[in-house]
Amino acid sequence: MSHRVCPWWLGYFLASPIRRWMMKPQDVIGPYVRPGLTVLEPGPGMGFFTLPLAQLVGKSGRVIAIDVQPKMIDSLKQRAQKAELLDRIDARTSTATSLGVDDAQGTVDLTLAFAMVHELPDGHPFFREVADASKPGALLLIAEPAGHVKPDKFDAEVREAQAAGFTVVDRPAIKRSQAVLMRKTAK
Numbered sequence: 001m002s003h004r005v006c007p008w009w010l011g012y013f014l015a016s017p018i019r020r021w022m023m024k025p026q027d028v029i030g031p032y033v034r035p036g037l038t039v040l041e042p043g044p045g046m047g048f049f050t051l052p053l054a055q056l057v058g059k060s061g062r063v064i065a066i067d068v069q070p071k072m073i074d075s076l077k078q079r080a081q082k083a084e085l086l087d088r089i090d091a092r093t094s095t096a097t098s099l100g101v102d103d104a105q106g107t108v109d110l111t112l113a114f115a116m117v118h119e120l121p122d123g124h125p126f127f128r129e130v131a132d133a134s135k136p137g138a139l140l141l142i143a144e145p146a147g148h149v150k151p152d153k154f155d156a157e158v159r160e161a162q163a164a165g166f167t168v169v170d171r172p173a174i175k176r177s178q179a180v181l182m183r184k185t186a187k
Helices: 006-014 015-022 025-032 050-057 070-082 123-133 151-163
Strands: 038-042 063-069 089-093 108-114 134-145 165-168 177-184
Touching: 006 089, 015 089, 015 134, 025 134, 038 050, 038 123, 050 063, 050 070, 050 089, 050 151, 070 177, 108 123, 123 134, 123 151, 151 165, 151 177
Parallel strands: 038 063, 038 108, 063 089, 108 134
Antiparallel strands: 134 177, 165 177
């Protein structure tokens, strides 16, 4: 499988009301998010999950949304500003080799990696950075599109996360996705 990033212009479809009709973001993330949490969202696109995450973490929480594509982050910021949620969102661009979250070491309560790990050439560095940013006991929700990501590739992603210090706690059902909920073990 090639490791290509979703084109920025596809972000408009991914953030559309049609997608929200097919998959309600709150149904996916609601069980894991509460006010005051810090959520890391790599590959947020134009904010399909980011805005609901910002609503759920409330004024005392924050969402760190990181994308390699500046156009995705610019659009996300515009949507967040319009929704009056920008003050809860730390929207950043990253490099192809690093999330750039050294300043968030040990602060993240939940990482949402939705339909993005398969775009990475190597998941090991990604999961190490997520583990470093995560508090002990923090959750990691990985979901990949079924059909697009084969079960053996998804299983390999889970093993990479395990190698970084996460353990499987659940296999939540998410429409048209393979998903796993993991917890960071204490160091």
